[in-house]
Amino acid sequence: MNLLGIDIGGTKTAVVLGNARGEIAASRRMPTASDSMEAYRKRLVELCHEVIDKAGVPAARLDAVGISAPGPMDCKKGILIAPPNNPGWRDVPILAMVQKAFAAPVFINNDANACALAEALFGEHRGTRNLVYLTFSTGMGGGIILNGELVQGSTDTGGEVGHMVLEPDGRLCGCGHRGCWEAYVGGRSVAETLKEKIRTGGIHTVMIEKAGGIDAINLQAFEAAAREGDRFALAEWDAFTDRVAQGIGVLIMALNPDVVILGTIGIHAGEFVMAPIRDKLPKYAWKWPLGACKVTTSSLGGKIGELSALAVAVTGLRHTGGEAR
């Protein structure tokens, strides 16, 4: 089984050739930024062929192509509606663009859903029937698998857990709503809130130094300052992990999953973020479903992007009746 995976990120686009067990034969990367959509398309198709050649697989022997890309998107039509970190990309018919270059079927899903599929297919908890994957980067995304099936939803927004309102009339979110989970735990929102508190409160914190200036404060500087025991950073870390726990608790109560997997910050910060989250969870979820749910970090590390694209190909084939061995 020869699968081509295309992982489109805000900065880089990765192309990978692998199989249905998540074994990678070849991969290459290119910047996502481009002079035009047409230039991007051309370079992407070139890169695909380079990877196929490198792996020694004739293009005609390709079984499927999977694309993992930022939402919002229309998965059936394969259109990227308005990826937040790709300015200028509006209603990009990415599926058709790729499909034109290959005879194999092309499938697409948003990055968080694709990562959930990768965890369910290739991760430490592969085969788990009820799995939630969460990613805390600039924004906050989620992918939900229940009864062994991805929760795609009616209009492809299943798993948009970052925009569950967890505090009515709460903090303003980038989406325009108030009190979204992302407004409390998404990287951009957290950084904005910290900067504002530091500025208006005239607060001294090593976070500024760690970041190299107030304007550059991000989740990494936040974590580094908290690890050093900075008082302001620690109090904020406590509030941050409490909000992470609240949202996970909401999902545990509604869905009773076997496992909740944290990508990004879960991988980077490890037990420093996971331990306080686990400590706070009993406030937000009943003992019974909580006891049955493993709250853990991704085992796929830096390979999750490439694997997520392969997972989209595997799942697409399965849904269309094709065998993915």
Place this chain on the structure above:
Amino acid sequence: MNLLGIDIGGTKTAVVLGNARGEIAASRRMPTASDSMEAYRKRLVELCHEVIDKAGVPAARLDAVGISAPGPMDCKKGILIAPPNNPGWRDVPILAMVQKAFAAPVFINNDANACALAEALFGEHRGTRNLVYLTFSTGMGGGIILNGELVQGSTDTGGEVGHMVLEPDGRLCGCGHRGCWEAYVGGRSVAETLKEKIRTGGIHTVMIEKAGGIDAINLQAFEAAAREGDRFALAEWDAFTDRVAQGIGVLIMALNPDVVILGTIGIHAGEFVMAPIRDKLPKYAWKWPLGACKVTTSSLGGKIGELSALAVAVTGLRHTGGEAR
């Protein structure tokens, strides 16, 4: 296909004989309260045989038995752990009790899940792949169907949406947590909060009269007073419907369902509760998934209990490979 349904409620237990299309041939009821568990079991089995006889179906021709009962429960073992409105019932092996009396397979699920199955099989939106059923009675329950499958969860608590914490450190819930959805929208909690506000604020409201005294205030008196334009009741109705909308919004963002169906209060209060909920939803869910989601009331009315038990039988047969025609 001859299916026996047993719907165990806090007050009444209904037994029904019907088919996989939700057509009911015979039904009877008995009080749930009993001198002993053994007396209840005996009377229940008698009632089952009465219903089977009334329908003219030999017990040997029974294809399956479905039980809808209050949670929490262990569905696989068929044990009612501690139904809140059946004092004295602890670890009741209801499935074994019924199984002893019949050769046909017996299946069980909690009432809210069973109602979701009934909506998906027999309701106006039957066949819908992504459906959320919500019930606001004494407490607050939910049943979730995604990709055509019930979200049972890892330990049978899938759909316990009433205990999603929608306000950290918020109102105390009967479950011991703070800020659960149920603490804001469950009948008992709402009534307690109204009584306390009326007492401490010395508030004059027709709600007292409607209920026949402060102590008797309930959702019905609340609704009646709001319908009459009582100022206090209207302001509280606004807050109540806002909280209902928040929780529905959370589910729409996480799961992107095709339909959200409100039983109980949705049926009783109709547009008087549905219109403000729909008005408030845009604060809590994105336009796109919200536009694709019908937020409506149950079409099954008073028959939903009996149908829910049949739905459990139909679904149980399907999962064990039996055909339910």
